[in-house]
Amino acid sequence: MIKTIAAVGLPVDEVLEIRRNRILPEQPAENRKRISIVTGIHGDELEGQYVCFELQRRIEQGKECLAGIVDIYPAMNPLGIDSITRGIPAFDLDMNRMFPGDIDGSMIEYVVARIMEDVAGSDCVLDIHASNIYLTEIPQIRINELHQDTLVPMAEAANVDLIWVHGASTVLESTFAYSLNRIGTPVLVVEMGVGMRITRRYGDQLVDGIFHLMKKMGIWTGEVKPARKPVISRNPEDVCYLNAGMGGVFIPDVLHGAKLRKGEIIGRIVDPLCGKVLDEVRTPEDGMLFTIRDYPVVVEGSLMGRLLKKEVCGYE
Amino acid sequence: MNKRIIYELKGIYRDTFRVTGYEFGTGEKSVCIVGSSRGNEVQQIYCCSQLVKKMKQLEEEGRITQGHKILVIPSINPYSMNIQKRFWSTDNTDINRMFPGYNLGETTQRIADGVFREISEYRFGIQFTSFYMPGDFVPHVRLMDEGFSDPETARQFGLPYVIIRRVRPYDTTTLNYNWQVWDTQAFSLYTSTTSRLDRTSAGQAVLAVMNFLSGQGMLKYSIPDGLHSRIVHDEDMVMIKTAKSGIFEPMVKAGEEVRAGQPLANILDPYEGDILETLYAPFGMVVFFVHNEPLTYANTAVVKLIEKY
Numbered sequence A: 001m002i003k004t005i006a007a008v009g010l011p012v013d014e015v016l017e018i019r020r021n022r023i024l025p026e027q028p029a030e031n032r033k034r035i036s037i038v039t040g041i042h043g044d045e046l047e048g049q050y051v052c053f054e055l056q057r058r059i060e061q062g063k064e065c066l067a068g069i070v071d072i073y074p075a076m077n078p079l080g081i082d083s084i085t086r087g088i089p090a091f092d093l094d095m096n097r098m099f100p101g102d103i104d105g106s107m108i109e110y111v112v113a114r115i116m117e118d119v120a121g122s123d124c125v126l127d128i129h130a131s132n133i134y135l136t137e138i139p140q141i142r143i144n145e146l147h148q149d150t151l152v153p154m155a156e157a158a159n160v161d162l163i164w165v166h167g168a169s170t171v172l173e174s175t176f177a178y179s180l181n182r183i184g185t186p187v188l189v190v191e192m193g194v195g196m197r198i199t200r201r202y203g204d205q206l207v208d209g210i211f212h213l214m215k216k217m218g219i220w221t222g223e224v225k226p227a228r229k230p231v232i233s234r235n236p237e238d239v240c241y242l243n244a245g246m247g248g249v250f251i252p253d254v255l256h257g258a259k260l261r262k263g264e265i266i267g268r269i270v271d272p273l274c275g276k277v278l279d280e281v282r283t284p285e286d287g288m289l290f291t292i293r294d295y296p297v298v299v300e301g302s303l304m305g306r307l308l309k310k311e312v313c314g315y316e
Numbered sequence B: 001m002n003k004r005i006i007y008e009l010k011g012i013y014r015d016t017f018r019v020t021g022y023e024f025g026t027g028e029k030s031v032c033i034v035g036s037s038r039g040n041e042v043q044q045i046y047c048c049s050q051l052v053k054k055m056k057q058l059e060e061e062g063r064i065t066q067g068h069k070i071l072v073i074p075s076i077n078p079y080s081m082n083i084q085k086r087f088w089s090t091d092n093t094d095i096n097r098m099f100p101g102y103n104l105g106e107t108t109q110r111i112a113d114g115v116f117r118e119i120s121e122y123r124f125g126i127q128f129t130s131f132y133m134p135g136d137f138v139p140h141v142r143l144m145d146e147g148f149s150d151p152e153t154a155r156q157f158g159l160p161y162v163i164i165r166r167v168r169p170y171d172t173t174t175l176n177y178n179w180q181v182w183d184t185q186a187f188s189l190y191t192s193t194t195s196r197l198d199r200t201s202a203g204q205a206v207l208a209v210m211n212f213l214s215g216q217g218m219l220k221y222s223i224p225d226g227l228h229s230r231i232v233h234d235e236d237m238v239m240i241k242t243a244k245s246g247i248f249e250p251m252v253k254a255g256e257e258v259r260a261g262q263p264l265a266n267i268l269d270p271y272e273g274d275i276l277e278t279l280y281a282p283f284g285m286v287v288f289f290v291h292n293e294p295l296t297y298a299n300t301a302v303v304k305l306i307e308k309y
């Protein structure tokens, strides 16, 4: 059941529409649980597109097992998705810094407020992001420490590799997730893969996780695969950031997700003009490389990777 | 005058990224003035260039009071200006959303940190900045309500309006906000335009800074008396919003006085030219802001009206 949840006329012969598909169980009943799958707030992050499709395909195969409501919102920023733009084109604004919006506000504030109204009240929301075009991430859920008590147990059921509980920050108060969590609608922020691409393996992993979560919530009665046990990081000290010490072209030497020993070479920053290696990027500690740079050109400060310390990962 | 490099970063295929500052006078860190932080803030760099020219002259004439150092940084983002992009060239981040910065962080955090180290201990901070919506303004000074900056001091600029604005969550990473966290009184100066030059308004901005410096006793400069800015809270302005999207046809200019019932703008059908709606002034006021793009979206505040000066 497709519904337009917000519509605004654009200047020249076009209507901007935000659409939702609601999948209902075959047997109607009162007080059904509801899960919402949200993606495309950042227009250049597409990993969630496959998840929206694949989730529906699998539900369709066992429709009789559906016992709750599944709402799919594949494109919260349609103009951004169409134009390969992270933010909202023409305004150069990050939609994820505009929540909770304002129903009487500007066009974008209005759209944002309509999105809030429509998603609010879900029993669980997944807001699927895909890092950005520079970095690749292993499937993970990021949680603001203010909401960890409610969200960590849900996130543990979602079949991701990592749950990253981060500190509160004022700037993040204008995100979709924060605004809904604040009013009691639980939102899990998923980050996985890389911008502008679809990593099917990660999409399948997350869809397995969504079924597992739906089973736990009583939305799905069919068979589900067991969820993997995620590493949970609560301490900022758990993560090492690898920032480029100088500009150049980054050539990685290890694979994403690799478990590395202190001092191993992650990659080199090279100068193609002179044919020289400018810097060797080495691991500062033993750990797992859960983020790696995908876009090769770096300037001083560019993030090339993040390492989760070995003692937190708990591998041998 | 002492011209020096405040911060630099090596590029791979581009010339070194440099932030250049101009110091006038010697002594305590009195006033720091920052121009463009985004690539389209051409009027803001222009204002600073006119200010540098003026300060050079005043220093040669010995008119800067002993014991005061004044630093002018025309642009903290020349890279974006040179490629005509509003935000940072590689990752599209906004340097003015990265303060106070982090020296081990991402590129724009490092730039913000490098610049902030040099400019954070001044008594006063003045930033020429722009609004996120395209439009023309009545020149004014803006400050945040929860801050360390004082509206009475802001009156020393001698501009018609001092606007007090409520702090929002995203403001906490701007230069203005962080200046105040580190005990600098910070003011944002809005001139009429952003991406095109307005000489009169730039002249007014230079004059405003001169007024301020002489009001603080840092400069020997004769200023006309009788300037008494009106202090207005942002939420007391009257926003005139479109109900339709279409071609925007303004009928008034920023600074103009309007009568109640006066038409302010038309929104036209882009195919057939019909008037879709006409916006009217609900009260007799002054036009404070006018949208300056030929197209507009629905629900957009295209005109803002303010009490008469």
Ligand SMILES: [Zn+2]
Pocket: A042, A045, A129, A130, A131
């Ligand atoms: Zn995102």
